[in-house]
Amino acid sequence: MKKYINKLLLLGGLLFLGTSCETDGQLTTLKATSFPSSFEVSSSEIVLTEETADDQALLVSWPAVTFPIAAPVTYAIQFDLVNDISGSQAWQKAKRIVVGEDVLSKSFLDRDLNKIATDLGLPINVPGQLAVRIEATMDRKIYSNTTTITVTPYEKSVVFGEIYMPGAYQGDWNVDTALALPEISKGIYQGYVTVLPDYGPVFKLNTGRNWEQFYGAGATNNDLKNMSTTDFALPGEGSYQVKVNLNTLKWSSIVYSWGVVGDGTPGGWGTSTPMNYDYQTKTWKITVDLILGNVKFRLNNDWTINYGSKNNTDFVAYLDNSGAHYIAEAGSYEITFKINDVDPLGLGYPAEANYTITKK
Structure with a gap:
């Protein structure tokens, strides 16, 4: 580190001498840096198959980039649709794969490239074009030229995936245990979260359980920007349904809370007592003082969506049951109240839900 600092001081001194005769007010910058030559791909036309899923499909290699300071350079590869690499949203939907420090090549198996292609929206069993470029990062980010490859993807055995939501609601921003938002349709993800008192409402959205690619806030709080350091923010304390659309690079939230209601609960028949969502077990929970009487479950303090049980032994609640x-x-x-409400607006609410009521 001392060596790097000395070189920075020397570079700063040279820049000062080189600009001392210039007019006051001019800014000095580090010298321009770029890729010394184009990068290479092992093939420009690739047909992927499930039978060759474990075979190498693509090898990408590139020349080393020399920055003004002698320090490790981190490289990453970006893939995007050809139509999405220009304009104000250029490369914002890109799949970004971190390669590592001073590593000058990266190979992709059929299964890896197939996931990238299908996640980006290339049609199955039809040749489609992907734009590829290399990112080099040290004191700044620079990018290589763009190369286009033609890829024919195959139908994935597992169609739906998930993205992840590390944030202050966890307390520790741990992406390994963060809320998973399952994919409810192509590029659209949905999940539930509770922001407890004394926990903040801010979060990021990650494509994997790592920090290789994530989204932060863009022009507004509800705009997704690739690798943005600005956090998203929920309205505040409470429970929410969060929906993320990677097709439009937008996200939204609505108040969404299951609660207990009835003459055995603190709010009687008029006011629900809200439960909190445990994102790790996907269960709504509450510890509450009850009196002799009845307990039912309803959504958002309203009778439009409610569940009732037929007895005290089955611990199954039924939609619109009296x-x-x-x-x-x-x-x-x-x-506890556990319900499969992954996509209630699209699929409707399930006929049954499971619950427990345990005396402490």
């Missing part, structure tokens, strides 16, 4: 779980002994209870 029944309720009866509390025969007052006390503190832990209540």
